[in-house]
Amino acid sequence: MTRAATGPVQVTGEVLGVKRAGAFHHLTLVAAGVAERFRPGTFVALTVGGDLSQRLLRRTFPIYRARPTGAYGGTVEVVLATGDDGSDWLSRLGGGARLDVLGPLGRPFALPKEPVTCTLVGGGHASAPLFGLAERLRERGCAVHMVLGAATETRLFGALEARRAAKTVIVTTEDGSVGMRGSVSAVLPDLLARTSTDVVYASGPHGLLHAAAEAAEAHGAWSQTAVETDMPCGTGVCQACVLPVVGEDGVTRMVRACTEGPVFRGDRVRWRDLGTVPSGTWGAPPPAPTGGPAR
Amino acid sequence: MTAVDLSTSLAGVTLPNPVMTAAGCAAAGRELEPFLDVAALGGVVTRSVTLDPRAGWPPPRMVETASGVLSGTGLQGPGIGGFLATELPWLVQRQARAVVSIAGESLAEFAELARRVGNSPGVTAVEVNLGWPEDAATGRDPYQASKVVNVVRRDVPRGIPVLAKLAPVVHSVVDVTRAVVKAGADGVVLAHTVPGMAIDRRTLRPALGGVTGGLSGPAVHALAVRCVWEVHQALPDVCVVGVGGVRTGYDALELLLAGASAVQVGTMIFHDPSSPARIVAELEAELSQRNLTRVADVVGRAHRPEGELS
Numbered sequence: 001m002t003r004a005a006t007g008p009v010q011v012t013g014e015v016l017g018v019k020r021a022g023a024f025h026h027l028t029l030v031a032a033g034v035a036e037r038f039r040p041g042t043f044v045a046l047t048v049g050g051d052l053s054q055r056l057l058r059r060t061f062p063i064y065r066a067r068p069t070g071a072y073g074g075t076v077e078v079v080l081a082t083g084d085d086g087s088d089w090l091s092r093l094g095g096g097a098r099l100d101v102l103g104p105l106g107r108p109f110a111l112p113k114e115p116v117t118c119t120l121v122g123g124g125h126a127s128a129p130l131f132g133l134a135e136r137l138r139e140r141g142c143a144v145h146m147v148l149g150a151a152t153e154t155r156l157f158g159a160l161e162a163r164r165a166a167k168t169v170i171v172t173t174e175d176g177s178v179g180m181r182g183s184v185s186a187v188l189p190d191l192l193a194r195t196s197t198d199v200v201y202a203s204g205p206h207g208l209l210h211a212a213a214e215a216a217e218a219h220g221a222w223s224q225t226a227v228e229t230d231m232p233c234g235t236g237v238c239q240a241c242v243l244p245v246v247g248e249d250g251v252t253r254m255v256r257a258c259t260e261g262p263v264f265r266g267d268r269v270r271w272r273d274l275g276t277v278p279s280g281t282w283g284a285p286p287p288a289p290t291g292g293p294a295r
Numbered sequence: 296m297t298a299v300d301l302s303t304s305l306a307g308v309t310l311p312n313p314v315m316t317a318a319g320c321a322a323a324g325r326e327l328e329p330f331l332d333v334a335a336l337g338g339v340v341t342r343s344v345t346l347d348p349r350a351g352w353p354p355p356r357m358v359e360t361a362s363g364v365l366s367g368t369g370l371q372g373p374g375i376g377g378f379l380a381t382e383l384p385w386l387v388q389r390q391a392r393a394v395v396s397i398a399g400e401s402l403a404e405f406a407e408l409a410r411r412v413g414n415s416p417g418v419t420a421v422e423v424n425l426g427w428p429e430d431a432a433t434g435r436d437p438y439q440a441s442k443v444v445n446v447v448r449r450d451v452p453r454g455i456p457v458l459a460k461l462a463p464v465v466h467s468v469v470d471v472t473r474a475v476v477k478a479g480a481d482g483v484v485l486a487h488t489v490p491g492m493a494i495d496r497r498t499l500r501p502a503l504g505g506v507t508g509g510l511s512g513p514a515v516h517a518l519a520v521r522c523v524w525e526v527h528q529a530l531p532d533v534c535v536v537g538v539g540g541v542r543t544g545y546d547a548l549e550l551l552l553a554g555a556s557a558v559q560v561g562t563m564i565f566h567d568p569s570s571p572a573r574i575v576a577e578l579e580a581e582l583s584q585r586n587l588t589r590v591a592d593v594v595g596r597a598h599r600p601e602g603e604l605s
Contacts, residue, residue, distance in 0.1 A: 237568065
């Protein structure tokens with residue numbers, strides 16, 4: 001049978017190591033074929049709990065780094081947050097542990113054809129995919145600026161690496177433990193204006209993405225936002241990770257973050273309506289005529 | 296290794312092997328292409344096609360439970376028009392055996408769906424989703440279920456089997472089977488998801504946007520085996536397709552032994568998109584190592600008295 005050379009692969013991955021990174025864990029896997037196909041913004045979907053696991057759903061993580069060749073063969077690296085039992089299980093794995101890997105999945109960040117000015121905005125560990133993106137952008141001659149935000153210092157990811165990746169780096173924390181106190185939305189308008197940013201790339205919680213998309217819109221820049229949401233399968237079959245997105249025809253559809261995303265144009269996502277099926281969405285029931293709830 | 300003939304009869308239609316995808320677990324098949332060859336499966340059951348496009352329920356739509364998944368997507372999909380324009384032709388072009396699942400909200404809708412699917416080239420079988428909406432009585436009440444099957448059978452050409460997918464939590468799955476077979480069903484698919492509910496540990500509110508959902512996965516496998524067993528025991532001539540928590544080749548064999556002529560793999564596709572192909576290979580090995588040479592010989596074999604093993 002024919003298989004697209006660019007599509008995802010399914011391979012047995014082997015853990016090379018798990019390192020602590022502030023409040024997070026940094027997992028490196030040997031996974032043949034994933035790195036060759038990697039583009040920034042794509043993700044991997046991992047099984048959790050081992051062969052006898054009662055946990056059936058995949059855990060998905062944006063790819064932080066991918067190296068096609070190395071001493072151990074192709075590797076992929078992801079950043080895990082704690083709090084989910086599956087991610088916690090992954091963070092406790094030792095070298096040599098095996099698990100099923102699907103990837104790279106999803107649509108990557110769209111890259112500009114011209115050497116434009118880009119501002120990359122990351123929240124917490126979701127900043128992970130921005131570093132590979134910064135590298136690709138610099139290769140194209142783009143000027144790269146970065147804003148990293150988090151609740152507190154230990155929940156920042158990649159602040160040191162950002163100094164190598166970007167011309168300007170602004171760090172914000174909600175508690176002021178490092179960088180500027182507050183959220184990234186407070187610093188974005190000024191940074192976008194000062195740097196004459198053409199494209200904003202954002203990865204983080206929905207609030208951050210919404211703020212980044214709005215700041216880009218106000219400044220007249222494009223935005224590319226990578227949504228962070230539970231993706232039970234990662235492959236598009238389960239239809240669970242949907243969000244309302246406006247298409248080129250102006251019609252809102254419930255689209256899958258894993259397949260149509262995870263990267264969307266920031267001005268297309270109906271940020272205020274996440275978690276709902278807004279009325280007027282393609283295929284939504286018509287509004288109830290008299291007060292009663294629509295089915 | 297003993298050579299094994301995996302072919303089976305689905306109400307008169309020969310399938311190269313008894314492993315199909317389950318409705319709602321493989322979208323319309325195309326998403327699985329990077330991971331397996333859809334033509335190498337016994338069949339691909341599409342997600343349930345509705346008359347009009349449906350946006351589905353608001354998220355969250357899926358929750359992980361112990362050895363299972365609780366889900367309620369609200370049958371999001373493009374409607375019959377979109378399905379026939381793009382999704383079915385893709386399956387046919389890939390030479391997959393397309394089993395089209397249909398879900399209507401009225402008898403008239405079921406009839407129109409049956410007519411439009413039945414008139415489309417390349418349909419191997421029609422599966423009637425009688426377990427949806429999750430709160431409807433259609434799949435539980437023999438009378439309602441038989442009325443739906445009756446209108447569908449009328450509009451689907453002879454030679455294309457009509458399979459009725461039934462709810463498992465009923466007074467008697469045998470009674471419902473008897474009623475739908477009398478109304479013209481060529482076989483039954485046992486069984487649909489089980490209604491369930493979960494409460495979110497952070498919000499302390501219902502975890503699903505649709506409040507209740509269908510429980511599926513290995514958690515319900517034993518229930519499926521029991522439904523298949525009971526129906527095959529009472530109605531040994533009825534074609535039964537077993538579905539529920541099939542994770543391995545042995546799980547598939549178990550359903551065959553209980554009386555199923557074919558099986559469907561559902562929730563495990565979320566876990567492992569290549570699992571249907573793996574299960575075909577594992578089933579072949581399970582049969583071969585027991586010197587069982589034909590799938591046809593093991594259908595219902597567990598009902599035979601002890602000592603009568605060949």
